[in-house]
Amino acid sequence: MAEFKHLVIVKFREGVVVEEMVKGMEKLVSEIDAVKSFEWGQDVEGQEMLTQGFTHVFVMTFSKKEDYATFVAHPSHVEFSGPFSTAIEKIVVLDFPSVAVKPSA
Numbered sequence: 001m002a003e004f005k006h007l008v009i010v011k012f013r014e015g016v017v018v019e020e021m022v023k024g025m026e027k028l029v030s031e032i033d034a035v036k037s038f039e040w041g042q043d044v045e046g047q048e049m050l051t052q053g054f055t056h057v058f059v060m061t062f063s064k065k066e067d068y069a070t071f072v073a074h075p076s077h078v079e080f081s082g083p084f085s086t087a088i089e090k091i092v093v094l095d096f097p098s099v100a101v102k103p104s105a
Contacts, residue, residue, distance in 0.1 A: 002097040003036070004068050006060040009092040011053045016087045018042075018056065024080055025058060031076045034067040035060050053090065061098075068095065 012018055022040060029038040040058045043051055062068045071077055 002099060004062040004065045005094075005096055005098045006062070006068055006071070007092075007094040007096075008058040009054045010056050010058075011089045011091075012055065012087055013089045021084060021087055022056075024084070028076055028080045029060065032071055032074050034062060034070040034074070036063050036067070037061040054092070065097065 012021065025040065026038070029035040038058070038060050040056065042056050043054065060068075060071070062071065
């Protein structure tokens with residue numbers, strides 16, 4: 001069975017302290033056992049034409065789709081979603097079963 005990914009790409013609003021949002025996300029995933037892994041990054045080399053203003057990406061991995069559903073319904077996720085949503089100027093979210101073509105070593 002394929003792992004399930006939750007990919008979030010954002011541009012934060014002007015004045016948002018991004019480090020606080022990232023720390024909040026790190027705290028959130030540490031509280032929810034259904035999250036298998038969590039990664040995040042900030043664009044450093046993308047051309048504006050290609051990034052369309054998006055600056056940060058967050059990727060969560062779940063063992064199965066049902067674990068993602070557990071994450072979404074978790075009270076900590078529901079609570080964090082409010083402040084996170086108000087900090088965002090624009091967002092893209094993709095949720096999908098992943099296909100590993102070249103697994104990590």
